[in-house]
Amino acid sequence: MAAMNGGGTRRWGWGGGRAENQRAGAQAAKDAAAAAFYELDTAQRDLKISIETIGAVDDSPAARKALTDFADFGARIDRVSQDYITVVDSHDLDRDDLDAASASRARAELERARQDLQRVKGELDRFARGLGPLLAQAENQLARLAPAVERARQSLLAATTALDGARGAGFTADGLAARLAALSPELTRLNEGAGAHGVQETLQRADRVVREAEAVRGEAEQLPQRAAEIDKRLSSLRTRTQALQTRAEQVEPVLSELRRRFSVACWQDLQQVPQQAASTARQADEKLREAGAARQEQRWADATALLATVRALLNTTDEAVKAAGERLQRLNEVSFDQSQEVERTRFAIRDAQRLAMAGRSTPDPRHAGPLDNAVERVDRAVASLTGRHPDYWHLLTELDAVKETVQQVVEQIRQERAGH
Incomplete structure (x- = not known):
C-alpha cells in the first residue's frame, strides 16, 4: 500500500507539476492575448472617432477611400476578435482536471490568437498614421465651426441694431429689413448644427450670413450719409441746370x-x-x-x-x-493770323522728323510716310483758304488732325526704341 501510494505520489507529483507549469503558461498566454484584444479594441474605437471626424467634414476621394478602408479593417478585426473569443471559450484553464497536453494546446492557440490580434493592431496603427493629413484638415475645419457660427450670430445682431438705429433716425429702410428677414431661416439652420446639415455646408452658410448681414449693417449705417450726398447732388445739379439755361441763351x-x-x-x-x-x-x-x-x-x-x-x-x-x-474764339484768332497755328503744326512735324532720324542715316518708311503726308496736308490746307469767306474751320480741323497723326508717330518711335 505504502509502495503503491508512494509510487502513485511520485507519478502525481511529476505529472501534476508539469500540468501546473503548462496551466501557468497557458494562463500567461491568455492574459497576453486579452491585453492584445483590449489594445486592438481601444485602437479601433479611437480611430473610429477620427474616421467619423473626417467623414463629417471631407467628401474628397481620399476621404471616401479612408472610410472604405476602415470598414475593411472592421471586418478583419471582427474575424480575429471572434477567433480569440472562440479560443478563450474553448479552454477552461481553471478546471481541476486540466492535464498538461490540454494546457499546452490552449497555450499554443492563445499565442496564435495574440499574434493575430497584434498583427492587425500593427496594420491598423500604420493606417492611422497615414490618415494624419486628412485628420488634421478635418480638425481644422471643425475648429472653425463654432467661431464661424458665432460670427454669423454677432453679424446678424449688429445688422439688427444698425437697422433699428436707422429707423429711429427716420429712415424706413424697408429693403434692408426684407433682406435681414430673409436671413432668419439661415440662422435657424445654423442653430440646428452641423449634425443636421454637414460641416462644410454649415461653414459656407455661416460665411454667407456674415457677408449679407455685414452688407445690411453697412448700408443701414450709411443711410444718413447717403441721404446727405443725394441732397447735395440735387442742389448742385439744380444750380448747373440753371447755369446751363443762362449759357444756352x-x-x-x-x-x-x-x-x-x-x-x-x-x-x-x-x-x-x-x-x-x-x-x-x-x-x-x-x-x-x-x-x-x-x-x-x-x-x-x-x-x-x-x-x-x-x-x-x-x-x-x-x-x-x-x-x-x-469755335468763335479760334476762328477769330486764325482769321486774324493763321500763320501762328500753321507754324506750330509745322514745328511739330519737324520735331517728329528729327526724332525719326536720330541715330539713323535714312528714316524708317513706317515713320517717314505719315510725316511726309502730314507736310502735304498742311500745304493743301493753307492753299484752300480762298475766296471772300475762307473755310478757316477746315484749316483748323485739318491742322488738329495732322498734329494728332504726328503725335501717334512720335509715340510709336518712342515705344519701339524703349522695347529695343
Missing part, C-alpha cells in the same frame, strides 16, 4: 456772329446747339423733380440713377455750348 448771339463773319462750313454743325441746350435743360428739370421725389420716398437707387442721367445730360450739352464759344 448766349449761344444764339455767338452763332449770329459766326454766320455774319464766316462761311457756312464754319458754323453749320452748331446750328442745333441752342435748341439742344433748351431741350436738355427741360429734361434735366424733369429728371431732377423725379429724383427729388425718389429721395423723399427713400428710393435711393432710383434717385442715384436719375441724378446720373441728369449729370450725363448736362455734361453733353455743356460741351456743345462751350464748343460754340471756343
Whole structure:
C-alpha cells in the first residue's frame, strides 16, 4: 500500500507539476492575448472617432477611400476578435482536471490568437498614421465651426441694431429689413448644427450670413450719409441746370456772329446747339423733380440713377455750348493770323522728323510716310483758304488732325526704341 501510494505520489507529483507549469503558461498566454484584444479594441474605437471626424467634414476621394478602408479593417478585426473569443471559450484553464497536453494546446492557440490580434493592431496603427493629413484638415475645419457660427450670430445682431438705429433716425429702410428677414431661416439652420446639415455646408452658410448681414449693417449705417450726398447732388445739379439755361441763351448771339463773319462750313454743325441746350435743360428739370421725389420716398437707387442721367445730360450739352464759344474764339484768332497755328503744326512735324532720324542715316518708311503726308496736308490746307469767306474751320480741323497723326508717330518711335 505504502509502495503503491508512494509510487502513485511520485507519478502525481511529476505529472501534476508539469500540468501546473503548462496551466501557468497557458494562463500567461491568455492574459497576453486579452491585453492584445483590449489594445486592438481601444485602437479601433479611437480611430473610429477620427474616421467619423473626417467623414463629417471631407467628401474628397481620399476621404471616401479612408472610410472604405476602415470598414475593411472592421471586418478583419471582427474575424480575429471572434477567433480569440472562440479560443478563450474553448479552454477552461481553471478546471481541476486540466492535464498538461490540454494546457499546452490552449497555450499554443492563445499565442496564435495574440499574434493575430497584434498583427492587425500593427496594420491598423500604420493606417492611422497615414490618415494624419486628412485628420488634421478635418480638425481644422471643425475648429472653425463654432467661431464661424458665432460670427454669423454677432453679424446678424449688429445688422439688427444698425437697422433699428436707422429707423429711429427716420429712415424706413424697408429693403434692408426684407433682406435681414430673409436671413432668419439661415440662422435657424445654423442653430440646428452641423449634425443636421454637414460641416462644410454649415461653414459656407455661416460665411454667407456674415457677408449679407455685414452688407445690411453697412448700408443701414450709411443711410444718413447717403441721404446727405443725394441732397447735395440735387442742389448742385439744380444750380448747373440753371447755369446751363443762362449759357444756352448766349449761344444764339455767338452763332449770329459766326454766320455774319464766316462761311457756312464754319458754323453749320452748331446750328442745333441752342435748341439742344433748351431741350436738355427741360429734361434735366424733369429728371431732377423725379429724383427729388425718389429721395423723399427713400428710393435711393432710383434717385442715384436719375441724378446720373441728369449729370450725363448736362455734361453733353455743356460741351456743345462751350464748343460754340471756343469755335468763335479760334476762328477769330486764325482769321486774324493763321500763320501762328500753321507754324506750330509745322514745328511739330519737324520735331517728329528729327526724332525719326536720330541715330539713323535714312528714316524708317513706317515713320517717314505719315510725316511726309502730314507736310502735304498742311500745304493743301493753307492753299484752300480762298475766296471772300475762307473755310478757316477746315484749316483748323485739318491742322488738329495732322498734329494728332504726328503725335501717334512720335509715340510709336518712342515705344519701339524703349522695347529695343
